Amino acid sequence: MIIFDNHFHVDPFKGLFLEAVKQFHRAGGTHLAVVYKTAHDYGFAGMKAEDFIKAMDFHIELVEKINKETPVRAFAVVGVHPAEFVYLAEKKGLEYAKDEVMKALEYAQKLCLEGKAIAIGEIGRPHFEVREEIWNASIELMKYGMALAKEADCAVQLHTESFTEEKFRELGKIVREVGIRPYRVVKHYSPPLVKIAEEVGVFPSILASKKAMMEAIMQGNRFFMETDYIDDKRRPGAVLGPKTVPKRTKTFLQQGIFTEEDVYKIHVENPEKVYGVEMEE
Numbered sequence: 001m002i003i004f005d006n007h008f009h010v011d012p013f014k015g016l017f018l019e020a021v022k023q024f025h026r027a028g029g030t031h032l033a034v035v036y037k038t039a040h041d042y043g044f045a046g047m048k049a050e051d052f053i054k055a056m057d058f059h060i061e062l063v064e065k066i067n068k069e070t071p072v073r074a075f076a077v078v079g080v081h082p083a084e085f086v087y088l089a090e091k092k093g094l095e096y097a098k099d100e101v102m103k104a105l106e107y108a109q110k111l112c113l114e115g116k117a118i119a120i121g122e123i124g125r126p127h128f129e130v131r132e133e134i135w136n137a138s139i140e141l142m143k144y145g146m147a148l149a150k151e152a153d154c155a156v157q158l159h160t161e162s163f164t165e166e167k168f169r170e171l172g173k174i175v176r177e178v179g180i181r182p183y184r185v186v187k188h189y190s191p192p193l194v195k196i197a198e199e200v201g202v203f204p205s206i207l208a209s210k211k212a213m214m215e216a217i218m219q220g221n222r223f224f225m226e227t228d229y230i231d232d233k234r235r236p237g238a239v240l241g242p243k244t245v246p247k248r249t250k251t252f253l254q255q256g257i258f259t260e261e262d263v264y265k266i267h268v269e270n271p272e273k274v275y276g277v278e279m280e281e
Contacts, residue, residue: 007226015231028246052104121157172200194219
């Protein structure tokens with residue numbers, strides 16, 4: 001049985017790294033979307049495009065290591081986290097920060113075109129209060145990342161503030177404006193609003209908590225499961241632990257909450273459609 005966690009971080013400095021991946025595997029997990037953290041997390045200053053580029057290359061190396069040294073099939077997701085842009089804009093000014101992040105996003109697109117990554121992400125908007133001009137610039141950068149993904153025909157993973165039905169509809173307008181295929185747009189850390197996301201055309205990636213999964217599956221199986229595992233020994237199990245997606249999937253299947261068709265759709269068909277990858281090899 002293929003089991004895919006759509007948003008998983010690794011940290012070779014502060015976290016368990018390969019041990020976390022092995023825990024995922026021992027619980028029954030097979031495939032991971034391993035998402036870039038921040039340049040700072042990877043030991044780079046995050047003050048210019050070159051720092052983000054080096055951090056992305058480092059991230060690709062971590063993903064290659066997972067593929068070589070564990071039985072798990074890992075896919076890389078690379079970009080510039082919205083919080084990195086906010087930090088840079090506060091330190092160096094808005095226009096400088098925008099230019100550097102755009103250059104870095106162009107490099108993320110290159111990695112997707114080369115087949116080293118499957119999506120640009122996580123990009124988007126900060127989840128905390130910022131000045132209006134930083135908020136507006138974040139939206140510009142999100143649109144730019146989506147336009148690059150459209151050009152490369154790859155996916156984007158979005159990090160945003162807390163989402164509601166209204167926010168999904170707003171995102172739908174942005175997606176139509178950019179012209180990217182809506183199903184290539186993944187809302188990471190999504191609430192279980194499966195029906196609304198389907199109506200808008202974007203893909204929700206929902207935290208694999210019991211409550212959220214119960215709400216999601218009642219609306220259909222057009223979603224991803226994720227842990228947003230942070231891999232920080234100071235915060236073990238945050239946001240959810242590495243074993244959560246396989247354990248939740250198997251338990252829900254045994255309890256008849258998920259059907260076998262649901263499991264296949266969530267873990268095989270959805271990622272193949274959104275990311276254009278082969279899950280069954």
